[in-house]
Amino acid sequence: MEHYTMNLKLKVWKQKNTSSKGSFETFEVKDISSEMSFLEMFDVLNEKLINEGKEPIAFDHDCREGICGMCSMYINGRPHGPWHGTTTCQLHMRAFKDGDTIVVEPWRANAFPVIKDLMVDRGAFDRIIQAGGYISVNTGNAVDGNAIPIEKEKADSSFAAAACIGCGACVAACKNSSAMLFVSAKISHLALLPQGDPERKTRALNMLAQMDTEGFGSCTNTGACEAVCPKEISISYIARANAEFTLAALTSDK
Amino acid sequence: MLNSKIPAGPLEQKWTNYKGHCKLVNPANKRKLEIIVVGTGLAGASAAASLGEMGYKVKTFCFQDSPRRAHSIAAQGGINAAKNYQNDGDSVYRLFYDTIKGGDYRSREANVHRLSEVSANIIDQCVAQGVPFAREYGGLLSNRSFGGVQVQRTFYAAGQTGQQLLIGAYQALERQIALGTVEMFSRHEMLDVVVIDGKARGIIVRDLVTGKLERHFGHAVLLCSGGYGNVFYLSTNAMGSNVTAAWKAHKKGAFFGNPCYTQIHPTCIPVTGDHQSKLTLMSESLRNDGRIWVPKKQNDNRKANEIPEDERDYYLERRYPAFGNLVPRDVASRAAKERCDAGYGVGSSRQAVFLDYKEAIQRYGKIECSKHGNHNPSAEEIRHHGMEVVKEKYGNLFDMYEKITGENPYNVPMRIYPAVHYTMGGLWVDYELMTSVQGLYALGEANFSDHGANRLGASALMQGLADGYFVIPYTVGNYLADEIRTPEIPTSHPAFEEAEKAVAERISNLMNIKGSQTVESFHKRLGKIMWDKCGMARNAEGLKQAIEEIKSLREEFWKNLRIPGDINEMNPELDKANRVADFLELGELMCKDALLREESCGGHFREEYQTPEGEALRNDDRFMFVAAWEFKNGNNWDLHKEELKYDEVKPTQRSYK
Numbered sequence: 001m002e003h004y005t006m007n008l009k010l011k012v013w014k015q016k017n018t019s020s021k022g023s024f025e026t027f028e029v030k031d032i033s034s035e036m037s038f039l040e041m042f043d044v045l046n047e048k049l050i051n052e053g054k055e056p057i058a059f060d061h062d063c064r065e066g067i068c069g070m071c072s073m074y075i076n077g078r079p080h081g082p083w084h085g086t087t088t089c090q091l092h093m094r095a096f097k098d099g100d101t102i103v104v105e106p107w108r109a110n111a112f113p114v115i116k117d118l119m120v121d122r123g124a125f126d127r128i129i130q131a132g133g134y135i136s137v138n139t140g141n142a143v144d145g146n147a148i149p150i151e152k153e154k155a156d157s158s159f160a161a162a163a164c165i166g167c168g169a170c171v172a173a174c175k176n177s178s179a180m181l182f183v184s185a186k187i188s189h190l191a192l193l194p195q196g197d198p199e200r201k202t203r204a205l206n207m208l209a210q211m212d213t214e215g216f217g218s219c220t221n222t223g224a225c226e227a228v229c230p231k232e233i234s235i236s237y238i239a240r241a242n243a244e245f246t247l248a249a250l251t252s253d254k
Numbered sequence: 255m256l257n258s259k260i261p262a263g264p265l266e267q268k269w270t271n272y273k274g275h276c277k278l279v280n281p282a283n284k285r286k287l288e289i290i291v292v293g294t295g296l297a298g299a300s301a302a303a304s305l306g307e308m309g310y311k312v313k314t315f316c317f318q319d320s321p322r323r324a325h326s327i328a329a330q331g332g333i334n335a336a337k338n339y340q341n342d343g344d345s346v347y348r349l350f351y352d353t354i355k356g357g358d359y360r361s362r363e364a365n366v367h368r369l370s371e372v373s374a375n376i377i378d379q380c381v382a383q384g385v386p387f388a389r390e391y392g393g394l395l396s397n398r399s400f401g402g403v404q405v406q407r408t409f410y411a412a413g414q415t416g417q418q419l420l421i422g423a424y425q426a427l428e429r430q431i432a433l434g435t436v437e438m439f440s441r442h443e444m445l446d447v448v449v450i451d452g453k454a455r456g457i458i459v460r461d462l463v464t465g466k467l468e469r470h471f472g473h474a475v476l477l478c479s480g481g482y483g484n485v486f487y488l489s490t491n492a493m494g495s496n497v498t499a500a501w502k503a504h505k506k507g508a509f510f511g512n513p514c515y516t517q518i519h520p521t522c523i524p525v526t527g528d529h530q531s532k533l534t535l536m537s538e539s540l541r542n543d544g545r546i547w548v549p550k551k552q553n554d555n556r557k558a559n560e561i562p563e564d565e566r567d568y569y570l571e572r573r574y575p576a577f578g579n580l581v582p583r584d585v586a587s588r589a590a591k592e593r594c595d596a597g598y599g600v601g602s603s604r605q606a607v608f609l610d611y612k613e614a615i616q617r618y619g620k621i622e623c624s625k626h627g628n629h630n631p632s633a634e635e636i637r638h639h640g641m642e643v644v645k646e647k648y649g650n651l652f653d654m655y656e657k658i659t660g661e662n663p664y665n666v667p668m669r670i671y672p673a674v675h676y677t678m679g680g681l682w683v684d685y686e687l688m689t690s691v692q693g694l695y696a697l698g699e700a701n702f703s704d705h706g707a708n709r710l711g712a713s714a715l716m717q718g719l720a721d722g723y724f725v726i727p728y729t730v731g732n733y734l735a736d737e738i739r740t741p742e743i744p745t746s747h748p749a750f751e752e753a754e755k756a757v758a759e760r761i762s763n764l765m766n767i768k769g770s771q772t773v774e775s776f777h778k779r780l781g782k783i784m785w786d787k788c789g790m791a792r793n794a795e796g797l798k799q800a801i802e803e804i805k806s807l808r809e810e811f812w813k814n815l816r817i818p819g820d821i822n823e824m825n826p827e828l829d830k831a832n833r834v835a836d837f838l839e840l841g842e843l844m845c846k847d848a849l850l851r852e853e854s855c856g857g858h859f860r861e862e863y864q865t866p867e868g869e870a871l872r873n874d875d876r877f878m879f880v881a882a883w884e885f886k887n888g889n890n891w892d893l894h895k896e897e898l899k900y901d902e903v904k905p906t907q908r909s910y911k
Contacts, residue, residue, distance in 0.1 A: 017823065035526045037658075043531055043774070050772045050827065055818050058826055060319060062492040064532045066654060067417055068323040083657070090657045115463055116824045119319075123440070126320050130432035134425035135384045139304040139723045142378035145409075146339060149393025159386035159411055162418060166322055195384050 003034045006098035012057055013105045018113050034094040041093055059118040066090040069165030073118055074105040079169035079228045087230040107168050109177035111215040122168050124214040131210035132203035133186040135195050148194055158192035161185040163231045170225035176217030181225035183211050184241030185233050191244055201248035208245055256882055256896045259684040260364040265902050269368040273728055277735035284309035287734050290457055290472035292444045292499050294321030296715060297698025298478030299423035300722025306430030308727060313470055314436055315459055317443040317494055322424040325480060325492040329416025330537035332408035333715040335373040340397050344405040346370045351903060356402040356582050357706020358856035359905035364685060365703045372724040373716050377409055379723055383422040387411050400711035401538055402582035408712045413537050413651040419715055444499045445757045447506045450749045454694035458757050462829060465822040467754050469745035473737045474693045474730055477503055481677035481699040485837045487781020489674035490522060490535040496833035497840050500681050500700050508689035509882040511682035511702030514848035517709055517857045518790050519675035520586035523658055524606040533673040534658060537651055538711040541579045543614035546570050548607050552597040558608055558667045569593055577910040584708045584857045585910060587672035591790050601669045610667035615640035678705040682882040686729035697721035707856025764831050765821055769814030773830045776811045780841055788845050793861040797849040801842055808838040843883060853877045874905055
């Protein structure tokens with residue numbers, strides 16, 4: 001792979017804390033290698049800022065291999081930037097060229113308040129899981145793993161839904177700030193497995209109710225979430241979750 | 255002084271006997287007992303969830319924004335269990351034996367046997383939670399092989415096994431949070447342990463959002479805070495992974511076991527430049543089907559695909575015909591280093607070897623074509639079907655490789671090189687996972703106990719979950735049964751006050767250095783010392799130099815560090831400084847430990863001690879012990895030795911030929 005270096009202009013959202021008002025600031029970085037990751041470019045910028053006696057830009061990141069779901073930058077109007085099926089940490093600078101201006105913002109949604117600069121609070125996602133995103137089985141209660149054969153296709157489909165990393169890009173991309181792709185992935189992951197069957201009705205009802213309580217919007221099927229999901233979670237899970245919800249609402253005894 | 259509390263009796267009865275005789279806490283008393291769990295990876299999340307289910311009052315802490323982000327999530331390849339679903343000769347004994355041998359006879363027999371015993375329960379538990387393991391068409395669980403073994407006992411979920419297991423444990427944890435048995439504190443970092451009358455009674459944490467210090471009481475404290483591979487700066491660990499919680503415990507009296515035992519993983523994406531912030535692992539499972547090679551000619555500049563078959567050196571298959579590409583990690587890493595040092599490395603840096611999938615694509619392609627009734631397939635059809643199979647097994651890993659390097663590994667072999675991955679060393683614990691401080695436990699990678707000098711692939715997930723789901727629920731009860739008369743200690747107690755004051759002082763000292771160098775720059779320099787002198791190969795002279803270099807780097811750090819921002823706010827630079835300050839102390843102890851151990855074993859390779867073929871040469875007469883270091887003051891440690899006794903397995907020169 002040919003590599004090259006570039007000089008860039010960055011317009012980055014700066015916000016001191018949740019209660020203060022933020023604004024864009026412009027920064028310049030030089031000699032950025034095309035082999036760097038996007039976050040390594042931010043590392044270079046932050047080192048420069050500290051050396052100049054300024055405050056670095058706060059952003060969330062941890063594993064830097066696309067799986068923890070912590071990184072969350074809204075880059076040039078798209079969550080996680082221009083590459084398909086990619087987290088911010090896996091986006092590499094060869095996606096850009098010399099002289100580019102890159103605009104970087106935090107996730108924007110009422111349910112994800114900004115903590116500082118590009119960091120947001122995604123605690124709402126944990127609370128949605130608390131509402132029912134699990135199978136109620138205490139440690140020590142399990143039967144042999146092979147006692148319940150599961151059709152490979154269903155297991156694979158369940159796995160594809162369970163691949164969600166909970167980053168929140170779906171919410172950030174949605175004009176309604178709906179968390180429907182996240183919620184439906186969890187409902188589907190568990191509803192597709194026989195182990196998840198006993199609780200499937202309460203799970204669907206409670207998780208969707210919690211989604212509303214947290215202030216996420218409704219789904220209007222624009223498909224923006226699927227387009228930006230770094231794990232390429234299919235929007236068909238939303239249809240499945242809606243079916244689960246309808247079935248539960250019509251037949252639940254509660 | 256060191257009492258490992260290994261139960262008496264025959265090896266295979268020890269755990270059963272322990273469970274049958276340990277003390278229990280009745281449900282009414284459990285509700286009064288508080289347990290602190292630090293870290294929410296596999297060990298922490300599984301422990302917190304299980305203890306919550308049992309009725310204890312649990313408080314859980316993680317520095318990430320959600321417990322689901324802990325670095326266990328990045329584990330790719332799989333989890334071992336002695337299920338023998340493949341009917342290929344596996345058993346609890348064989349998993350035990352492979353793990354002891356893989357650890358180069360430096361782990362405890364009793365712990366490892368217990369690990370093998372509970373391994374099967376882990377799979378059952380995870381399936382019940384809805385972990386979507388890979389399955390065969392008949393609906394049953396699928397297995398694959400991993401390094402250092404000759405059976406197929408590894409359960410997996412594509413290349414995202416750690417993620418799926420962690421989400422299982424995370425969901426169990428969130429369920430307990432909803433039920434109110436567990437209270438969760440995310441974006442909180444533990445900065446000290448509070449010890450009262452010789453017992454761990456709480457912790458001091460910093461709320462990373464507000465910068466405020468908090469005091470939390472617990473009748474017992476469980477550290478599930480992971481490993482310390484980031485002391486090398488470049489490693490496969492997450493950026494935030496750190497030793498701070500374990501190190502604070504160490505300084506409060508918990509011994510540190512075998513700090514020098516570091517696992518260098520053979521298959522990682524090579525370093526590209528100084529900007530590099532971390533290294534990315536390519537799962538060991540890739541060695542199942544991929545073949546590792548270098549050109550037979552030194553400094554060969556041709557592209558991989560231009561090098562004909564007979565000019566390729568499949569050096570692992572050549573040196574280790576019995577295990578081939580599936581030798582254990584330490585062996586594979588050293589063999590890669592040997593080839594690169596001898597001038598056979600590939601890529602622009604020459605610090606890489608090839609991992610090639612061409613043959614696997616062919617092999618799978620032919621099988622698939624036969625399955626489809628096509629017995630005379632064209633080369634294109636074979637390749638097409640072969641790629642589909644490889645994509646299903648390893649697709650996410652191949653995609654990741656392509657994103658990072660810009661090369662398509664379906665077409666050209668991957669370039670890989672060893673990188674720091676896991677630390678077998680950690681806080682010394684007894685059979686009950688208790689450190690040398692009463693009531694202070696260490697679980698998962700944070701302890702030293704099960705992997706000896708080298709961990710086998712797919713065993714870290716097993717150990718984390720074994721400790722959390724199936725060991726600690728019994729052993730912590732055995733301790734807490736005697737604590738039912740201890741009322742909650744108010745956090746206004748002088749010990750809490752003193753601990754918080756010390757933490758606050760250290761933070762303000764760090765902030766007030768007001769020097770000119772960034773935390774990152776110190777961390778990079780420390781990492782370079784550690785990698786060059788305490789990395790894949792070590793020698794006495796280098797280690798002595800490293801100790802001096804680390805000491806002077808540490809002095810410089812405390813004189814010339816610059817941290818921007820304030821104390822009472824979100825300040826990631828301050829968080830990093832707290833962690834790097836501890837790495838700067840740990841690094842020295844690791845070198846001391848490596849210097850002491852005048853032998854080679856597992857991941858610890860001393861150049862002075864090797865066989866004529868370049869294999870690790872142990873010295874069982876002098877070093878068949880766990881080095882447990884007690885912190886005294888400043889740069890002084892006392893060494894305690896726990897002799898390792900092998901009643902069941904007879905230690906021999908490890909051979910994978």
